[in-house]
Amino acid sequence: MRRFYIGSPEWSPPRVPLQLPLGSGTLGWLITLIRRQKLDVLEVALAPIAQACYDYWRTVGDLDEAADALAVLAYLTERKAERLLMPEPPAPEPAEDAEPVPLSMPERYLPLIDYLRACEAAQSQCFYRAIPPDLTAYETVLPWGTGLPDQLWRALRRLLQRVAPMPDAIPERRYFSIHARMVEIQQHLQRAGAPLPFETLAHAARSVLDLLVYFLAMLELWRLGQIEVEVQAGEIIVREGRL
Template sequence: MRRFHIGSPEWSPPRVPLQLPLGFGSLGWLAHLIRKHKLDLTEVDLAPVAQACYDYWREVGDMDEAGDALATLAYLTERKAQRLLAPDPEPEPDDAADEWLAPTRLPDAYLRVAEQLRQREGARMQLFFRGGAVDPRDYELPPEFGAELPDQLWLAFKRLLEQRMPLPDAIPHRRYFSLHARMIEIRERLQGAAQPLPFDALAEDALDVLDLLVSFLAMLELWRLGHIAVRLDEDGCVWLSAEVSGG
């Protein structure tokens, strides 16, 4: 008679002892061998397994282990039922419907129209670098670079970066930056100003590129949260001001 647990004499939980024609061991190790496809579940009689679980629960009285064993037994029962029950028969195809829906049965005029539509769609898609919209007639070409506020923000930030000192080759000590503290500093400065401040004022106290980058990220986060307003004047200058409605 083969022993369920191989290589180790310890019982695998659930520790319900089983005496089956296939071998003897624990319920946990039986489930393990079935999951590893070392035993065929269809050849295992689950009625003696259920009786062994019941006898073990009455003898030991451990409800936690009883719950584990019950879950394992339910798993084995469900898996065996799935293998024994025959699958539902597939519905027979309706030959008449398949013949009617076949593309070869469509009128020739429809096929020509469909091919023309595909050709026009392909030609239309080549006009738009983003792959085309749902309705290409509603598509609008993007404005030239520099005409929108985000473009001017990037140009202003690039100009400030060129004015800052470059990063040293060797950093003697590690510097720490607080984005939240910089956000508070910029917001308080804008709230205390009588009028909007130019974007260049953001870099007045920046020591180097890293310090300027932290200030720029803090400004973008304040703008995203609606705590500050960013506008572009006629000359292309960027101005910052505090929003009264910001929380």
């Protein structure tokens, strides 16, 4: 019974030792190189391989390996004969530059093309005069006085100067929930039952980011009509909305 070989291809059976320009190995290694196209079969001399197979069989005396070696040698002979007898491929003839064939346009599209060209010519003769927009047609009047946004900004800027500034590098990613701050502001107003300063509602803010989240939550509640906001003596006052 023949033994299956597990190992590197350099020592794969048949184990007939060979000396090649690429290195030394077995006859099985030679077949591996040819199949992987690392060696051209035309560069392999078959007579030394046949002599090596005969010497190996005389030394070892294993008929199974001798049969394998003869089968491999026959395979190499057939492959080399095919390559030697194969006719050379004909040289490719220089391709003549064929004249480009004009594309034929379907006749049913010709009237449409003429119509589009006529429309384009008529459009090029039209000139439009720019009219300044009427700002009163789409601008809406704010429900508060024109000075309230400026007052809010000045009051917020004073609060921002009191908290810790933004760090140059945030050590960890923090999660800010505007909805949670909205609920917190509503609960403070309900418990107090009276208007409260925004600074009191945002007393837990320790940094600029925390204070801005509280401010955005207040603006969202104001937009929804759930609270009312005004500025008194440079301080933001928040009260529950009138539903």
